[in-house]
Amino acid sequence: MPTLTSLQLTDLSVALLKAAGASDQEASVVTKLLVKANLAGVDSHGVLPNLISYINGLRNGVIKPGAKFEIFKDTPSTALINGNWGFGQVICSRAMELAIEKARQTGVGVIGIFNCNHIGRLADYAQMALENDMIGFIAANSDPSVAPYGGRKAILSTNPVSYGIPAGQERPIVVDFATSMAAEGKIRAALYKGQQLPLGWIVDSQGRPSTNPADLYAPPLPPEQIKLAGALLPAGGHKGYGLGLVVEVLGGALTGTGCSEEVTSGLTNGVLILVLKIEQFVPLERFKETVDKLIRTIKGSPRAESFSEILIPGEPEFREEERRSKSGIWIPETAWANLVEACRQYGLDAENLIR
Amino acid sequence: MPTLTSLQLTDLSVALLKAAGASDQEASVVTKLLVKANLAGVDSHGVLPNLISYINGLRNGVIKPGAKFEIFKDTPSTALINGNWGFGQVICSRAMELAIEKARQTGVGVIGIFNCNHIGRLADYAQMALENDMIGFIAANSDPSVAPYGGRKAILSTNPVSYGIPAGQERPIVVDFATSMAAEGKIRAALYKGQQLPLGWIVDSQGRPSTNPADLYAPPLPPEQIKLAGALLPAGGHKGYGLGLVVEVLGGALTGTGCSEEVTSGLTNGVLILVLKIEQFVPLERFKETVDKLIRTIKGSPRAESFSEILIPGEPEFREEERRSKSGIWIPETAWANLVEACRQYGLDAENLIR
Numbered sequence: 211m212p213t214l215t216s217l218q219l220t221d222l223s224v225a226l227l228k229a230a231g232a233s234d235q236e237a238s239v240v241t242k243l244l245v246k247a248n249l250a251g252v253d254s255h256g257v258l259p260n261l262i263s264y265i266n267g268l269r270n271g272v273i274k275p276g277a278k279f280e281i282f283k284d285t286p287s288t289a290l291i292n293g294n295w296g297f298g299q300v301i302c303s304r305a306m307e308l309a310i311e312k313a314r315q316t317g318v319g320v321i322g323i324f325n326c327n328h329i330g331r332l333a334d335y336a337q338m339a340l341e342n343d344m345i346g347f348i349a350a351n352s353d354p355s356v357a358p359y360g361g362r363k364a365i366l367s368t369n370p371v372s373y374g375i376p377a378g379q380e381r382p383i384v385v386d387f388a389t390s391m392a393a394e395g396k397i398r399a400a401l402y403k404g405q406q407l408p409l410g411w412i413v414d415s416q417g418r419p420s421t422n423p424a425d426l427y428a429p430p431l432p433p434e435q436i437k438l439a440g441a442l443l444p445a446g447g448h449k450g451y452g453l454g455l456v457v458e459v460l461g462g463a464l465t466g467t468g469c470s471e472e473v474t475s476g477l478t479n480g481v482l483i484l485v486l487k488i489e490q491f492v493p494l495e496r497f498k499e500t501v502d503k504l505i506r507t508i509k510g511s512p513r514a515e516s517f518s519e520i521l522i523p524g525e526p527e528f529r530e531e532e533r534r535s536k537s538g539i540w541i542p543e544t545a546w547a548n549l550v551e552a553c554r555q556y557g558l559d560a561e562n563l564i565r
Numbered sequence: 566m567p568t569l570t571s572l573q574l575t576d577l578s579v580a581l582l583k584a585a586g587a588s589d590q591e592a593s594v595v596t597k598l599l600v601k602a603n604l605a606g607v608d609s610h611g612v613l614p615n616l617i618s619y620i621n622g623l624r625n626g627v628i629k630p631g632a633k634f635e636i637f638k639d640t641p642s643t644a645l646i647n648g649n650w651g652f653g654q655v656i657c658s659r660a661m662e663l664a665i666e667k668a669r670q671t672g673v674g675v676i677g678i679f680n681c682n683h684i685g686r687l688a689d690y691a692q693m694a695l696e697n698d699m700i701g702f703i704a705a706n707s708d709p710s711v712a713p714y715g716g717r718k719a720i721l722s723t724n725p726v727s728y729g730i731p732a733g734q735e736r737p738i739v740v741d742f743a744t745s746m747a748a749e750g751k752i753r754a755a756l757y758k759g760q761q762l763p764l765g766w767i768v769d770s771q772g773r774p775s776t777n778p779a780d781l782y783a784p785p786l787p788p789e790q791i792k793l794a795g796a797l798l799p800a801g802g803h804k805g806y807g808l809g810l811v812v813e814v815l816g817g818a819l820t821g822t823g824c825s826e827e828v829t830s831g832l833t834n835g836v837l838i839l840v841l842k843i844e845q846f847v848p849l850e851r852f853k854e855t856v857d858k859l860i861r862t863i864k865g866s867p868r869a870e871s872f873s874e875i876l877i878p879g880e881p882e883f884r885e886e887e888r889r890s891k892s893g894i895w896i897p898e899t900a901w902a903n904l905v906e907a908c909r910q911y912g913l914d915a916e917n918l919i920r
Contacts (some may be wrong), residue, residue, distance in 0.1 A: 283845070283846065285671065285672050285845065286641075286642075286671065287641075287642045287671050287672055287673050288671075288672040288673055288845045288846070290845075290846050290847075316640065316641065316642050316643075316671075317640050317642055317643040317675070318642050318643055318673055318675050320672070320673050320841060322846045345814075345815075345819070357866075357869070358863045358866065358875050359875070359876075360868060360869055360872040360874065360875040360876060361863065361866045361867065361868055361869055361872075361875045362866075362867055362868065362869045362870075363866045363867050365862055365863050365866050366863075371808075373807075373808075373811045375811065375814050383810060383811070383814070385807035385808065385810065385811055386807075387803070387804045387807060389804075413869075417867065417869060417870065445801045445804050446800045446801030446804065446805060448742070448878070449742045449744075449800050449801065449805070450801060450804070451878070452728075452740035452741075452742060452878040453726075453728075453740065453808075455738060455740065455859075455863075455877075455878060456728045456730065456738070456740055458859065459700075459730050459738070459855075459856060459859070460700075462855065462859075463847070463852050463855040463856050463859070464700070464841070464843065464846050464847060464852065465846060465847070466846070466847045466851070468855065469855055469856075469858070469859040470858075470859055470862050471862070472855075472858075484839075486675060486819070488819065490638070490640065490643045490645075491638065491643070491645050491677045491819050491820060491821070492645075492818070492819060492820070492821045496821070497818050497819065500814075500817065500818040500823065500824055500827075501814060501818050501824075503824070503825075503827075504810075504813065504814070504817075504818070504824040504825055507720055507825050507826070508713045508716065508720050508721075508810075508825075511712075511713065511716045511717075511718040511720050512716065512717055512718050512772065513715060513716060513717065514712070514715055514716055514717045514768075514772060515717075515772065517715035517716075519715065520713050520714070520715040520716045521714075521715060522810075523803070523806070523807040523810060
């Protein structure tokens with residue numbers, strides 16, 4: 211049962227989350243963003259494997275359904291949010307809305323979030339800002355999985371960043387990357403799919419380079435409660451390490467979430483959001499024309515050997531979303547089996563839910 | 566005459582800038598930051614080769630001494646500065662002071678700068694913020710020199726970023742890197758020193774990978790007015806390309822400076838500054854303790870093979886500054902000859918100035 215429409219996957223995910231204790235609204239917000247990641251081709255941040263982690267989180271009390279979105283500190287341009295350990299997607303969507311509102315009023319909104327669970331794919335939040343004709347930035351730390359440059363033990367988290375920039379006639383620019391060579395979810399996806407990794411992505415428990423995704427994890431496999439034995443490596447050596455360290459501090463120290471081993475749950479995210487109102491600086495139309503022109507200049511420039519096209523960040527995901535909206539979302543067998551089993555435990559029939 | 570003390574280099578630079586038309590204050594601010602770059606070991610951003618570019622800029626009217634620092638737009642948390650083509654260091658230092666003041670008042674200061682010449686090394690401005698117990702961020706675009714990922718023509722600038730983060734007992738974190746594999750100044754420094762480049766830094770005019778720094782430039786060499794024939798490559802493939810594109814937009818489109826080929830002078834910088842007041846989010850002491858702990862965890866963690874030590878971003882530069890403050894600053898022969906000749910043209914005797 212490997213290929214589902216986004217509607218089938220949505221029904222299944224909503225039913226399962228509600229059965230596990232989420233409210234209608236929570237199940238709907240979380241599912242929407244997970245399915246969107248699958249549609250965009252970013253399976254590591256999609257329904258599988260994340261839904262299983264969330265169900266476990268609900269079961270063991272790490273994720274608290276119905277948690278209050280608490281504005282812990284508030285000024286015209288900044289806020290600090292206590293998420294009270296609710297669903298990350300629910301907390302972070304509201305925080306991004308608040309940042310956009312602050313930017314609308316004062317030109318800039320900066321919001322930190324603590325006591326927050328996994329927010330999923332960062333690009334979705336950056337995109338909320340650009341859909342409001344603003345520039346969006348979001349960064350998040352989590353539990354340690356990445357070795358510092360020159361080290362071999364997991365000290366930093368994958369510390370991803372995402373930037374959303376509106377264009378005029380062209381598609382917007384959406385940058386979204388982990389400051390490690392790859393996100394942990396990508397290694398897990400490779401593990402589920404039985405694929406090898408490129409050299410340089412991970413080291414094993416002895417600090418040796420490895421192409422086997424299993425070497426990242428402590429047994430037993432597949433990792434239900436993720437425990438690392440090896441470490442991910444930073445992207446681009448000292449540059450990814452430097453940017454990652456900044457994100458560790460912005461997400462961890464500036465929000466009070468904590469850094470490195472202070473983050474003990476694999477579901478925790480310390481989040482920093484920044485939104486800029488473009489008209490505060492230059493007229494919106496002029497900005498969009500400049501961005502359009504830049505995009506066209508890039509796409510029209512001569513290609514390097516072995517490239518058939520020059521892509522704008524976000525473009526592969528936009529295209530994949532169009533493609534999968536028609537062709538459906540393929541779920542690997544192992545992941546599907548996990549999902550069917552999770553449904554069974556809540557008295558749900560997966561096959562029936564997608565009929 | 567290859568090794569000077571920072572005082573000798575300062576005297577020489579101040580005298581030459583004043584002879585070329587800079588005010589006392591301009592000559593002093595610009596020199597201070599150029600010499601600081603030399604001390605930190607970042608020669609590409611030091612007195613040589615930049616002083617010669619600035620002298621040429623003064624001569625051909627690109628740099629306007631005595632230019633007014635004009636606050637073009639102003640709100641409590643944001644501002645847009647018209648630098649009126651003055652010295653970048655003078656404009657940007659004042660803009661950073663203004664951003665710090667805004668952050669002190671409102672928690673955050675975001676400032677864009679247009680009509681601005683070369684600001685030099687970004688880390689110095691990020692450091693101003695952290696010395697005020699704030700988090701500083703600065704990014705700048707310039708004229709095109711970097712190919713997009715998948716391309717081979719110079720469309721983007723090197724689009725550097727710098728972040729300054731205060732620590733408590735430990736040295737602060739200062740991240741500063743170009744989103745290209747290397748800054749253009751590093752290629753020029755290699756050219757002056759007669760060194761080869763690592764493979765993957767540049768492509769020649771035909772898009773072929775090259776290790777010869779001369780392949781980046783159009784003849785004649787050495788490049789007095791820099792004109793590129795080849796292109797620099799982005800750091801870390803699509804990640805450096807993505808971050809670089811964001812900086813191109815923040816520095817170029819959001820400030821009105823312009824992007825890519827719209828920037829025609831090699832001395833232009835479009836600048837975006839962001840300063841965050843830490844206490845707006847968490848107590849300062851708690852923040853500093855968290856950062857100290859993170860730094861100690863990283864430095865105390867097991868090293869990768871072939872590394873004798875794990876460094877914190879900024880640490881190599883702090884150490885080099887201590888070292889060169891004692892040992893002096895070595896100036897390559899070609900660069901020194903250029904400097905002596907520039908002095909001669911203004912009736913100054915370089916040898917005498919450093920006596």
